[in-house]
C-alpha cells in the first residue's frame with residue numbers, strides 16, 4: 001500500500017497518497033479545478049494548457065504536473081488564481097478563430113464550457129484573426145487548425161489497432177501545429193474517429209456526417225442547471241435624477257438580432273417602459289441624442305467610418321456603455337473578413353456582379369461610409385463598461401442587467417442565459 005500523508009487544501013487537511021497526482025486528489029474532494037489537457041492515464045501528464053494552475057506553498061504551478069508530497073499547502077481558489085485562469089482562457093480564445101455561433105462543436109466544447117464556468121464575457125487580449133488551413137483531405141475527419149489549442153491529447157491518444165499514431169506535432173514554438181497522417185487516419189474505425197472528435201477539447205477535430213449528430217439544446221453545456229455570478233457593471237450615477245432612466249440603443253455592423261432579443265423579453269417590456277424611456281434608438285426612430293442617457297446599448301462592431309462616429313457619440317452621451325452580442329464584443333461574424341485583405345474581399349464581392357460592359361466597379365461615393373481595413377470590436381475604439389455575450393444574447397440576460405442597473409436587483413444568470421452562440 002502506498003505511503004499516506006496529510007496535505008492542506010484551502011486551509012483544510014486531507015489525507016492523500018504520497019506520489020499521487022495532485023489534480024486527482026483535488027478533484028476527488030469535489031473541489032473545482034479546471035482542466036483542458038489532463039487525462040489521469042497519461043503519464044507523464046501533458047501539462048500543456050496550464051488552466052489547472054493552483055498555488056503550492058504560495059507558488060503558482062499546474063496541479064496536474066505535481067505529485068503529492070508531505071507538507072503541501074495548496075490553494076485552489078484565490079482571486080488572483082481566478083484571474084490567471086480566466087486570462088489563460090481569454091488568450092486561447094484570442095489566439096485562434098473561435099466563432100462559436102458558427103462552430104459545429106458549440107455546446108459540446110470544453111474550451112467554451114470553461115469560458116462559461118470562469119465567467120469570460122470578453123477577452124482582454126486582441127483577437128489575432130489567424131489564417132490557418134481547414135484540412136478536408138483526411139478520409140473521415142476535417143481538421144480545423146484555427147480552433148486547435150495544441151493540447152496534445154490527439155497526439156497521445158489516437159492510434160490505429162496496431163498502435164500507429166495518427167496525429168503528431170510539427171514545427172516549434174509559435175509555429176507548432178498538429179499534423180495528421182492521412183494513411184493512418186483512413187485505417188481508423190468509425191468508432192475510433194468519433195473518439196478522436198470527442199477527446200479534442202475544442203472543435204478542431206470533426207468527423208464528417210457526425211459533428212452535428214447531437215442536436216443543439218441537448219449538448220453537454222446546454223444544461224440549464226448551473227447559476228453564475230458574473231462581474232457586474234458599475235452602478236448608475238443617476239445623471240437624470242430619480243426620474244425614469246434613459247436608454248439609447250444602436251446597431252453598428254450587426255444584424256439587429258440583439259435588438260430582437262431585447263424585444264424578446266415579452267411582457268416584461270411593459271414593466272421596463274414604466275421605469276425607462278428610450279432616446280436615440282432604432283426602436284424610437286430618434287436619430288440624434290436629445291438628452292444625456294444613463295445606458296447605451298451597442299449591437300455590432302465597427303466595419304466602416306459611420307460605425308465609428310456613432311459609437312463615439314454613444315460614448316460621449318451615455319454614462320454606461322454595454323456591448324451586447326458577439327459582434328460588438330469582438331467583431332462576430334462580420335469579422336470573418338479580418339483574415340482576408342479588404343481589397344480581396346471587395347474583388348470577390350463585386351467581380352461576380354460586374355456589368356460586363358462597365359467592367360469591375362466597386363461602389364464608392366462621398367456619401368457612402370468608408371469601409372475600415374478590418375472589423376473592430378467596440379472596446380478597440382472606446383471604453384466599454386460591460387459585455388453581454390451571445391449570438392444573439394439571451395433575452396433574459398439583457399433583462400437581468402437592466403433590472404440590476406435600473407431597479408438595483410441582484411444579478412445572477414443561469415447556464416441557459418449565458419451563451420456565446
Ligand code: SF4
Pocket residue numbers: 097098099100101103104105106107109110111112147202203204
Ligand atoms: S465552440 Fe469551442 S471550438 Fe468552437 S468556436 Fe467556440 S470555443 Fe472554439
Ligand code: SF4
Pocket residue numbers: 147148149150151152153154155178199200201202204205
Ligand atoms: S486537434 Fe484538438 S486534441 Fe489535437 S492538439 Fe488540437 S485541440 Fe488538442
Ligand code: FES
Pocket residue numbers: 034035036037038046047048049050051052053062063064065
Ligand atoms: S489540465 Fe493541467 S496543464 Fe492542462
